[in-house]
Amino acid sequence: xxxxxxxxxxxxxxxxxxxxxxxxxxxxxxxxxxxxxxxxxxxxxxxxxxxxxxxxxxxxxxxxxxxxxxxxxxxxxxxxxxxxxxxxxxxxxxxxxxxxxxxxxxxxxxxxxxxxxxxxxxxxxxxxxxxxxxxxxxxxxxxxxxxxxxxxxxxxxxxxxxxxxxxxxxxxxxxx
Numbered sequence: 001x002x003x004x005x006x007x008x009x010x011x012x013x014x015x016x017x018x019x020x021x022x023x024x025x026x027x028x029x030x031x032x033x034x035x036x037x038x039x040x041x042x043x044x045x046x047x048x049x050x051x052x053x054x055x056x057x058x059x060x061x062x063x064x065x066x067x068x069x070x071x072x073x074x075x076x077x078x079x080x081x082x083x084x085x086x087x088x089x090x091x092x093x094x095x096x097x098x099x100x101x102x103x104x105x106x107x108x109x110x111x112x113x114x115x116x117x118x119x120x121x122x123x124x125x126x127x128x129x130x131x132x133x134x135x136x137x138x139x140x141x142x143x144x145x146x147x148x149x150x151x152x153x154x155x156x157x158x159x160x161x162x163x164x165x166x167x168x169x170x171x172x173x174x175x176x
Contacts, residue, residue, distance in 0.1 A: 004042070006031065011067065011068045011069075012068075017151065018072065021117055021118035021119075022118075023102075024119075025118075025119045025120060025121050025158060026053045026065060026118055026120045026121070027063060027065070027066040027120075027121055027122075027123075028063060028065050028066065028104075028120045028121065028122035028123070029063065029064060029072060029075050029076050029079060029122060029123050029124075030061050030062070030063045030102060030122045030123070030124040030125070030163070030166060031061060031062040031063070031068060031076055031090075031124075031125050031126075031127045032045060032046075032061055032062075032124070032125070032126045032127065032160065032166075032167060032170040033045070033046035033062060033080070033081055033084060033088070033090070033127055033128075033129045033133070034046070034126055034128055034129070034130070034174075035126065035129065035130075035144065036128045041176070042126075042147055042171075043147075044144040044145065044146060044147075045144070045145050045146075045147060045150045045167070045168060045170075045171070046084070046133065046142050046143070046144050046145075047059040047060065047061070047142070047143055047150070047155075047158075047159070047167075048061070048062065048083055048108070048135060048139040048140075048141070048142055048144065049135075049138055049139065049140045049141035049142075049147060050138055051138070051140065051158055052141060056157065056160075056163065057140070058140075058158055058160040059143075059155070059158040059159045059160075059163075060159065060160065060163060061159075061163050061166065061167065062079050062080055062083045062084065062127075063079065063122070063163075064078070064079040064082070071152050072096065073092055073093075073094070073095075073096055073130050076090075076092050076096060076125060076127065077090065077092055078093075080127060080129070081136075082136055082137050083135065083136055083137060083139050083142075084129060084133040084136065084142065085132070085133055085134040085135070085136050086132070086137070087132045087133075088129045088130075088131045088132070088133045088135070089129060089130040089131030090126045090127045090128070090129045090130075091127065091129070091130065092125075092127055095119045096125055098123040098125055099124055099126055099169065099170060099173040100124045100166070100169050100170075100173070101121060101123055101124065102121075102122045102124055102162070103116070103119070103120070103121055103122075104119065104120040104121075104161065104162070104167055105119055106118060106119060111162070112162040112165040113161060113162035113163075113166070114161045114162055115161055115167070124166055124169070124170065126151060126170050126173065140144070145174040147171060147175050150171070151168070151171065156168070
């Protein structure tokens with residue numbers, strides 16, 4: 001007997017998703033949006049401003065879950081459009097390669113990355129964007145920082161759940 005699987009975006013109810021989060025690692029993507037010059041050098045890094053689940057306003061990278069039966073590239077594009085708007089024009093390669101993998105644990109201190117809801121494994125990408133970006137959905141603002149500005153301790157302290165570590169890894173990966 002063959003089981004039919006629903007491949008729609010709402011493949012699990014809220015209760016089923018909460019139950020899965022208690023039992024399974026969930027796949028995510030993190031994206032560091034950047035502006036690059038004609039030589040491919042990073043000139044600016046985009047950080048979102050969001051209200052977290054704890055009610056605090058924090059900076060964040062573009063991030064989100066990969067849905068059942070969704071390609072990683074499609075998930076990246078979906079989250080970039082959801083957070084940066086449909087005119088962001090991200091340059092995601094046909095076969096994207098993450099610059100690192102971040103493991104978020106519900107227990108603080110296992111890795112630099114923490115997600116109190118779940119154990120999540122996130123493929124992290126640096127994505128050049130060429131178009132007009134405007135925060136969408138739950139993003140309040142998008143701010144572009146120079147590579148030097150974004151390394152300031154005050155800016156890094158505004159990132160939650162270890163994303164400052166991920167941001168620094170991204171900058172090191174591209175040599176800035």
